[in-house]
Amino acid sequence: MRLHDERVAGDGLITIGGLARDCGLTPSALRFYDDCGLLVPVRVDAVTGYRYYSKAQVDRGVMIRRLRGIGMPLEVVSEILNGDGARAQRLLDEHVAELAQRAREAAAVARVIKAEIGAGVVLSAAVLAAAIEQVRAAAARDREIPVLAGVLMESNADSVTLTATDRYRLSTRAMVPVRPSGGAWSVVVDAGELGVIGSWLRGSAEVSVRATDAGLVFTGDGSERRCGIIDAVFPDYRAMLAGLGAVRTRVVVRRDVLLTALDEGAAAPVVCSVDGSGLFVTCDRQLGHDSPSHTDPLSGRRRIPAAVTGPDIELAFSPKTLRPALVSAIGPEIMLDITATDTPVVVRSATDGELTTLVMPTAITDSKEYGA
Known part of the structure; x- marks a missing residue:
């Protein structure tokens, strides 16, 4: 069959196309192989630069394509095309053996990577145990809304984050993994079950955590623990944090001193008044003489030394909400970021931003019922 005109020169040669x-x-590949000397045109037009090939070169071109398709280096392709049959067969056998060895090595690496991915994210057991205790205190005690009795655990390439909220308080802490996992995941687990895991973690150095359909699997020191998943959508706490207004008043205070002003288990709201001279707390408990704070005998207000920036403000808190937030806070000094009397107060360490807790104030009028 006669070739089409655009493929054939006047003397029967084939165009490059x-x-x-x-x-x-x-x-473009043919031009490259011309430059390499693998497939040189029979003729190149001196005026136009067009390359023309003989029909006999088709087989050579196909052979080059097939050899390059199996990853054969150019210099070896040249030896196979230009050498004797026995040497060509030997070169092919050597190349296939090399490919097989590389495939075995790649498979071994893949197995290691898959094992690491399957092992989950690796964390310091001590850090995770502390984070669990700090965050799960903010989970709801009742199960009226099941998801609020859980802790959201999220893992990505950069961090692992624990978050809990009972609607009146929210705690979230991010941790840097010892070794990150290959994929991102997010699950809600029962806060009580997670507390048991936290106690077990204290006997380990490192722990890997992976998410499965059945729940979270914790592996450390040759043993394994599991924690069931609460199948519900966790509140969008990031939107809650992003929606907080600008900080108007900031208070930096010693955590232990503030804790001494709060009755453990008391029901009456705690009124906190802030002005340029410090933080004033009004509650039922009388402080001991060894406390750095001072009680006004007439008003019953206790002055607690604090660094205050911003306008004066007065808020009230339920001790059952405020005290656990202070107990779980990180560091000797804490920072209170206050926006308004009816928006959450942000409680965090004055020097370490890993743990953030939101505490919702109660109405000031509620405290009057207790004679504050």
């Missing part, structure tokens, strides 16, 4: 179609190569 025609050879490209017959060999399954591109014209």
Whole structure:
């Protein structure tokens, strides 16, 4: 069958486009192989620079394509095309053996990577145990809304984050993994079950955590623990944090001193008044003489030394909400970021931003019922 005119020169030679179609190569590849000396045109037009090939070169072009398709280096392709049959077969056998060895090595690496991915994210057991205790205190005690009795655990390439909220308080802490996992995941687990895991973690150095359909799996020191998943959507706490207004008043105070002003288990709201001279707390408990704070005998207000920036403000808190937030806070000094009397107060360490807790104030009028 006669070739089409655009593929054949006047003397029966094939144009570069025609050879490209017959060999399954591109014209640019043929020009490259010309430059390499692997497939040199029979003739190159001196005026136009067009390359022309003989029909006999089609087989050579196909052979080049097939050899390059199995990853054969150019210099070895040249030896196979230009050498004797026995040497060509030996070179092919050596190349296939090398490919097989590389495939075995790649498979071994893949197995290691898959094992690491399957092992989950690796964390310091001590850090995770502390984070669990700090955050799960903010989970709801009742199960009226099941998801609020859980802790959201999220893992990505950079961090692992624990978050809990009972609607009146929210705690969230991010941790940097010892070794991150290969994929991101997010699950809600029962706060009580997670507390048991926290106690077990204290006997380990490192722990890997992976999410499965059945729950979270914790592995450390040759043993394993599991924690069931609460199948519900956790509140969008990031939107809650992003929606907080600008900080108007900031208080930096010693955590232990503030804790001494709060009755453990008391029901009456605690009124906190802030002005330029410090923090004043009004509650039922009388402080001991060894406390750095001072009680006004007439008003019953206790002055607690604090660094205050911003306008004066007065808020009230339920001790059952405020005290656990202070107990779980990180560091000797805490920072209270206050926006308004009816928006959450942000409680965090004055020097370490890993743990953030939101505490919702109660209405000031509620405290009057207790004679404050």
